[in-house]
Amino acid sequence: MSPTAARAAFRAGLRVPTSGYSAGWTQANLIALPRDYAYDFLLFAQRNPKSCPVLDVTEPGETSASIFGGDLRTDLPAYRVYRDGELAEDVGDVTGLWRDDLVSFLVGCSFTFEAALLEAGVPVRHIETGGNVPMYRTNRDCRPAGRMSGPLVVSMRPVPASMVATAVRITSRYPAVHGAPVHIGEPADLGISDIDSPDFGEPVEIRPGEIPVFWACGVTPQAAVMHSRPPFAIGHAPGHMVITDARDSEFLVP
């Protein structure tokens, strides 16, 4: 499905995780913040490039972006709206909530390298099951910037022990979309006490002989919003991404 067709389906009301959608086209995380917070967030992203690789930034109030020809208010499957850091609404359209001072940041998403993992024979469990990737708030703090601070969020994919090195090698070639894993095995080291109860997304089965592999996740900006409590923010619903008009191959380091 082309990005245009996928976005039209979401605009029409389809509400599903986007992993596996529009293969070859880059998916992105959304965080839209008031202009007054834009420098703090852009600096937060610069200081935390593994979790917050910025792919594009709009002008205040703008509803499309240079890598995204759709409408940021309607063309995602689902949104989360925050007021003073509290999740206020979980909706399929934010047209009525949009503001002229909102600067939208499109942040790289690990879904970008999943096609490359599959091609190399590395299984991706949440694609096999048609569910959402499990994501966890960790005990690692991001480097703060101005008024923005918060914990690192990670996504997890179980990888057969014999293929962990392959998964590292392949994803390290995509530094703009989280790159190599931040942690391999030992969930407790990240402060994850129950791997079957992710903070976002859905749990996946870890089979015998598989290692949980953790990548920095673009939900980190939303965790920073919850921690830092700016007056207003809009994000995508975790796993329900912005489908852009950029090609995955643009983010591949040769």
Added chain:
Amino acid sequence: MSPTAARAAFRAGLRVPTSGYSAGWTQANLIALPRDYAYDFLLFAQRNPKSCPVLDVTEPGETSASIFGGDLRTDLPAYRVYRDGELAEDVGDVTGLWRDDLVSFLVGCSFTFEAALLEAGVPVRHIETGGNVPMYRTNRDCRPAGRMSGPLVVSMRPVPASMVATAVRITSRYPAVHGAPVHIGEPADLGISDIDSPDFGEPVEIRPGEIPVFWACGVTPQAAVMHSRPPFAIGHAPGHMVITDARDSEFLVP
């Protein structure tokens, strides 16, 4: 020479281009701007990552940085001070000119990959001759951001035709310090009418069988200052870099 020793020498008054200094330690471009311009510049850098790869950003007024344990006011060999976009002073110390609202950006420098080029047998002419690298203002515009706009600046190294591919391959592994060349051969295409008259640095000989190879250059922020005319800015003198405490290998993509 260690970064600490090199910085002490510059603080004591040594005024030389830093190419080849403190081998293995990362060198950086400096641009310090009033806090009011910090978002526009950080966004300009995000939109022009080949020429403006940001390695570190200070808090307003801060004189050191997370990757730089020295004093930004004294520990560079030479500085350029701009008022309303005009070059106002060319000095060895900016202590008396420092302001509490200055945000300093350390931007990646192509000197970082020169050791890797030499190791692969690619000659680097300005190191052989002990001079400064030639740099040119091009006819290519950077993507503007807010009040910041200006032309792309490039550095040039002549490379034997048989080694151009090697030079591309090696430097593409350093995306955080300008990465692969932006242009190979045909200086006129970049609007460079006289290759022997660089806008910054010193000319180098291009020998028969050598191709001029152009990399995006961290003097681009200073060209943007000249073009955009913020009230005040401090940069390094081109080729006279910030020697940081980071290792070149940190910026190598495996």
